[in-house]
Amino acid sequence: MPQGDCGGAGARQPCCRRRGGGGGALVEPAALAALLYAGGYxxxxxxxxxEMTDGEVDVDVGGLYRSLRRLEDEGAVVSRWCEDASGPRxxxxxxxxxGMELAEQWLDAxxxxxxxxxxxxxxxxxxLGAAGRGGPVASQTGDD
Incomplete structure (x- = not known):
C-alpha cells in the first residue's frame, strides 16, 4: 500500500509515516500490541x-524506548515513574x-x-514454476 493510503482522502497517518524498511519498522506496532495485552515497563x-511472537520479533530495547517516547509525545501513550522497593525507579x-486508534491504523496497514x-x-x-517448465527466463550466458 503506498504511503498515505491508510487514512483515506490522502491523509498521512502516523502508521504510514513510519513504515520504512529496516529492522526497526515493526517496533511501534509491536510496542502497541504489548501495551494492548499488558502495560508495563x-x-x-x-x-x-x-513471548507473544515465539521469539520471531525481537525488538531493540533502545528502539523500543525511542518509540515509546515518540508515542508519548504524540499522546498515544502515557507514562509514570514507579518506585520499586527492590531496584531503581x-x-x-x-x-x-x-494509542488505541493508532493500533487500529497499524492493523489496517x-x-x-x-x-x-x-x-x-x-x-x-x-x-519460478514457469521458469522450471521452460518459461521465459533471461539468459545468463553473458553473450549480450
Whole structure:
C-alpha cells in the first residue's frame, strides 16, 4: 500500500509515516500490541513481545524506548515513574484512546501489507514454476 493510503482522502497517518524498511519498522506496532495485552515497563514489554511472537520479533530495547517516547509525545501513550522497593525507579507505560486508534491504523496497514506480500509470493511462485517448465527466463550466458 503506498504511503498515505491508510487514512483515506490522502491523509498521512502516523502508521504510514513510519513504515520504512529496516529492522526497526515493526517496533511501534509491536510496542502497541504489548501495551494492548499488558502495560508495563520497557524491558517487560520486550519480553512480552518475544513471548507473544515465539521469539520471531525481537525488538531493540533502545528502539523500543525511542518509540515509546515518540508515542508519548504524540499522546498515544502515557507514562509514570514507579518506585520499586527492590531496584531503581522505572517508567510504566499505558495506552491512551489515541494509542488505541493508532493500533487500529497499524492493523489496517499491516493487513494491506499482508495482501500485497501474498500477491508477490504468488507471482514469484508462478514465475519460478514457469521458469522450471521452460518459461521465459533471461539468459545468463553473458553473450549480450
Amino acid at each position: 520497557g524491558y517487560d514489554m520486550r519480553r512480552t513481545i518475544l 522505572r517508567r510504566e507505560y499505558e495506552l491512551t484512546e489515541q 499491516l493487513r494491506a501489507r499482508r495482501r500485497l506480500d501474498e500477491l508477490l509470493v504468488n507471482l514469484l511462485e508462478g514465475g
